[in-house]
Amino acid sequence: xxTELGHFALILALAVALVQAALPAWGxxxxxxxxxxxxxxxxLAQLGLVALAxxxxxxxxxxxxxxxxxxxxxSHSAKPLLYKISGVWGNHEGSMLLWVLILALFGxxxxxxxxxxxxxxxxxxxxxQAGIAVAFLLFxxxxxxxxxxxxxxxxxxxxxPILQDPALAFHPPFLYAGYVGLSMAFSFAVAAxxxxxxxxxxxxxxxxxxxxxxxxxxxxxxxxxxxxxYELGWGGWWFWDPVENASFMPWLAATALLHSALVMEKRExxxxxxxxxxxxxFSLSLLGTFLVRSGVLTSVHAxxxxxxxxxxxxxxxxxxxxxxxxxxxxxxxxxxxxxxxxPISREGALVLNNVLITTGCATVLIxxxxxLALETLTGAKISVGPPYFNLxxxxxxxxxxxAVPVGPLLAWKRGDLPGALQxxxxxxxxxxxxxxAAYAAVRRxxxxxxxxxxxxxWLVAGAAVEWTTRVKLLSASGAEAMRRARxxxxxxxxxxxxxxxxxxxxxxxxxxxxxxxxxxAAMKVGDRIELAxxxxxxxxxxxxxxxxxxxxxxxxxxxxxxxxxAELAPAKRLYxxxxxxxxxxxxxxxxxxxxxxxxxxxxxxGAFVVRAYFNPLVRLIWxxxxxxxxxxxxxxxxxxxxxxxxxxxxxxxAVPAQ
Amino acid sequence: xxxxxxxxALIVAGVAVLCSxxxxxxxxxxxxxxxxxxxxxxxxxxxxxxxxxxxxxxxxAGSVRRGEGLTVEFAVTDTASTIPVxxxxxxxxxxxxxxxxxxEGVLDASGRFxxxxxxxxxDETYMPPEVAKALKEQGVWKQPGEGGRxx
Numbered sequence: 001x002x003t004e005l006g007h008f009a010l011i012l013a014l015a016v017a018l019v020q021a022a023l024p025a026w027g028x029x030x031x032x033x034x035x036x037x038x039x040x041x042x043x044l045a046q047l048g049l050v051a052l053a054x055x056x057x058x059x060x061x062x063x064x065x066x067x068x069x070x071x072x073x074x075s076h077s078a079k080p081l082l083y084k085i086s087g088v089w090g091n092h093e094g095s096m097l098l099w100v101l102i103l104a105l106f107g108x109x110x111x112x113x114x115x116x117x118x119x120x121x122x123x124x125x126x127x128x129q130a131g132i133a134v135a136f137l138l139f140x141x142x143x144x145x146x147x148x149x150x151x152x153x154x155x156x157x158x159x160x161p162i163l164q165d166p167a168l169a170f171h172p173p174f175l176y177a178g179y180v181g182l183s184m185a186f187s188f189a190v191a192a193x194x195x196x197x198x199x200x201x202x203x204x205x206x207x208x209x210x211x212x213x214x215x216x217x218x219x220x221x222x223x224x225x226x227x228x229x230y231e232l233g234w235g236g237w238w239f240w241d242p243v244e245n246a247s248f249m250p251w252l253a254a255t256a257l258l259h260s261a262l263v264m265e266k267r268e269x270x271x272x273x274x275x276x277x278x279x280x281x282f283s284l285s286l287l288g289t290f291l292v293r294s295g296v297l298t299s300v301h302a303x304x305x306x307x308x309x310x311x312x313x314x315x316x317x318x319x320x321x322x323x324x325x326x327x328x329x330x331x332x333x334x335x336x337x338x339x340x341x342x343p344i345s346r347e348g349a350l351v352l353n354n355v356l357i358t359t360g361c362a363t364v365l366i367x368x369x370x371x372l373a374l375e376t377l378t379g380a381k382i383s384v385g386p387p388y389f390n391l392x393x394x395x396x397x398x399x400x401x402x403a404v405p406v407g408p409l410l411a412w413k414r415g416d417l418p419g420a421l422q423x424x425x426x427x428x429x430x431x432x433x434x435x436x437a438a439y440a441a442v443r444r445x446x447x448x449x450x451x452x453x454x455x456x457x458w459l460v461a462g463a464a465v466e467w468t469t470r471v472k473l474l475s476a477s478g479a480e481a482m483r484r485a486r487x488x489x490x491x492x493x494x495x496x497x498x499x500x501x502x503x504x505x506x507x508x509x510x511x512x513x514x515x516x517x518x519x520x521a522a523m524k525v526g527d528r529i530e531l532a533x534x535x536x537x538x539x540x541x542x543x544x545x546x547x548x549x550x551x552x553x554x555x556x557x558x559x560x561x562x563x564x565x566a567e568l569a570p571a572k573r574l575y576x577x578x579x580x581x582x583x584x585x586x587x588x589x590x591x592x593x594x595x596x597x598x599x600x601x602x603x604x605x606g607a608f609v610v611r612a613y614f615n616p617l618v619r620l621i622w623x624x625x626x627x628x629x630x631x632x633x634x635x636x637x638x639x640x641x642x643x644x645x646x647x648x649x650x651x652x653x654a655v656p657a658q
Numbered sequence: 659x660x661x662x663x664x665x666x667a668l669i670v671a672g673v674a675v676l677c678s679x680x681x682x683x684x685x686x687x688x689x690x691x692x693x694x695x696x697x698x699x700x701x702x703x704x705x706x707x708x709x710x711x712x713x714x715x716x717x718x719a720g721s722v723r724r725g726e727g728l729t730v731e732f733a734v735t736d737t738a739s740t741i742p743v744x745x746x747x748x749x750x751x752x753x754x755x756x757x758x759x760x761x762e763g764v765l766d767a768s769g770r771f772x773x774x775x776x777x778x779x780x781d782e783t784y785m786p787p788e789v790a791k792a793l794k795e796q797g798v799w800k801q802p803g804e805g806g807r808x809x
Binding site: 233340341342343351352355356359360362363366367370371380381382383384385387388391392395396520521522572580581582583598600601603604609611 | 664667668671672676679685687689691692694695712724727747748749751752
């Protein structure tokens with residue numbers, strides 16, 4: 001009964017979304033305030049109805065109602081509570097419902113917080129947002145209904161065991177909040193095009209939403225990568241798998257959009273480009289949804305292997321992206337060009353950022369879609385793997401990362417490059433020292449790797465230099481520096497933190513990629529292998545029983561120079577439902593890196609295959625991502641950036657930052 | 659600089675970046691991509707030993723032999739042809755006889771495939787799309803989930 005209520009609420013939400021997509025946009029066109037006013041209650045009603053549907057589905061999962069097909073196919077009564085809940089979005093139908101719930105949440109946020117927006121802009125943006133909702137609600141109701149009933153089954157089939165993991169319970173909500181958060185930028189871009197004008201206020205509105213989306217996307221990708229690292233047992237953290245690229249491309253586009261919206265907000269320049277980028281960022285999110293959900297790519301994410309669904313999503317893609325781009329081609333020439341700037345300036349640096357990031361994003365897109373295109377055209381089946389991306393994407397990012405610390409030290413309009421470089425001498429020195437130290441410490445692996453470490457340190461130290469310059473830590477008195485540090489806008493701290501986080505991630509990536517060491521051996525009790533200065537002694541394998549699985553746990557005693565360090569217990573699990581085995585890696589974390597062990601099969605003569613890795617500094621990859629997200633959060637808490645601050649308040653507090 | 663000159667400078671810089679990216683992409687796509695073949699194609703196309711390819715099909719029933727150490731030998735078949743494979747390392751969780759598999763590596767002179775990667779599957783109903791397609795063409799495709807998966 002409650003399930004049917006949820007189903008009904010979903011259909012009602014579709015009806016409300018249809019109204020919200022049509023009336024306010026019409027009202028904005030003919031200047032009817034009453035029609036425009038429909039948007040606000042409609043957005044709230046839509047959120048309420050979708051939330052009701054979502055709760056109804058969650059309830060079905062919690063009580064293990066196996067007369068609902070989605071619950072039967074993806075849940076099990078003996079599953080731990082957390083995974084009963086995460087099972088709601090651990091499958092195709094439920095994840096689409098979560099997608100729409102987040103979409104409705106963002107729409108309602110505009111309705112509630114956007115009271116200071118120009119009424120026509122708000123009405124148009126909410127109408128576009130509802131248009132997206134219509135497309136996806138139709139998709140859910142017609143092609144992937146989570147409320148479909150089946151004859152009651154005694155027991156469910158269970159959730160894929162590798163998805164039964166805390167990191168993966170939260171990975172989809174974050175990722176979707178990021179994907180769908182970019183819909184705000186999209187809706188505002190289309191609304192601006194409909195109105196035929198856009199200004200700094202527009203950028204000020206779009207930037208916090210983009211920042212929030214970017215933050216969620218960063219966390220979502222980091223969680224996914226972390227999960228892949230410890231759960232899949234390959235010792236790697238990123239595989240340039242198409243589904244990873246599908247989330248990485250919107251992240252890149254959102255990063256570019258954040259920076260170009262900054263130019264638009266401060267200088268009213270790059271308007272036409274920013275609007276395009278806003279459309280592209282969400283288009284890449286949609287493309288990601290399509291790639292992952294259509295079954296075009298088969299992977300852990302491809303729940304849907306129903307071609308009808310793929311065609312449906314493709315149609316949504318064509319209408320939304322095609323429509324927005326057509327509108328852009330038609331209306332963008334009308335937008336007034338903005339402020340002038342010299343090539344060497346803050347704007348110039350941000351343009352460089354945009355050019356390199358969007359080009360990098362394009363190479364990733366080509367690498368992701370090329371196999372699909374080639375197979376469609378010629379029938380040849382190929383795979384594009386890490387070598388391609390290392391050859392194309394990485395070289396494009398190098399000049400960008402080199403330029404990152406310089407950009408914030410350049411003045412708007414016309415900058416002083418020698419002056420900025422001079423101020424960065426300390427960062428340059430730190431990078432040089434790090435390069436030499438890395439070379440001296442390791443003396444193996446690719447010769448470029450120490451420079452990679454230097455690059456990461458350059459980013460971290462550059463962010464520190466930017467901060468000290470701003471608060472005049474070295475040139476002014478202590479009290480003055482304190483005062484400046486207090487008055488420095490939080491968004492400035494956010495920028496510095498985000499750039500420093502990028503540096504940490506770079507260090508982690510370079511160190512792990514260049515200096516990972518690996519040992520594979522068939523081990524009997526008492527056998528010992530050596531790896532990165534550790535000795536691992538095999539103590540045997542014992543069976544154990546978990547809540548819904550049986551496992552074989554291997555025991556490895558780890559010593560360093562004879563002194564005990566840790567015990568590693570890698571395991572192989574066999575889950576009860578579905579009967580599927582998984583590998584549980586054991587990881588010993590230290591400041592220098594991760595010691596990572598995986599238990600393999602038993603060989604014919606009674607030994608066990610053990611694979612061990614040492615991944616130097618690998619944690620920095622995710623710590624860096626966390627720091628980046630923290631920077632975004634700090635920026636979001638800035639009073640001047642806060643969503644819904646009246647326009648005049650900003651001018652009053654617009655103290656020059658330097 | 660006038661607005662026009664600035665715009666020109668910007669466009670030149672943008673085009674320069676795009677061109678270098680295009681060069682990189684063209685170069686990388688020529689050298690780094692790996693073609694996928696079924697055993698039948700490997701037999702027919704006379705792929706030179708040492709060329710890196712992906713070989714996909716079913717793990718032939720009764721073919722898996724574990725060696726003393728880490729080496730595993732098995733055969734990949736699409737029922738039309740069968741290729742012996744040698745692999746050293748840990749096999750993915752769901753590697754089983756009769757299941758779909760994708761391996762990456764090179765052929766040696768005797769026609770044996772030396773795999774350095776055996777691709778993991780995430781799910782027991784998962785079939786690499788290339789394998790599924792090849793098997794369909796061979797007429798031995800069985801819909802995943804058929805045969806008593808629903809208990």
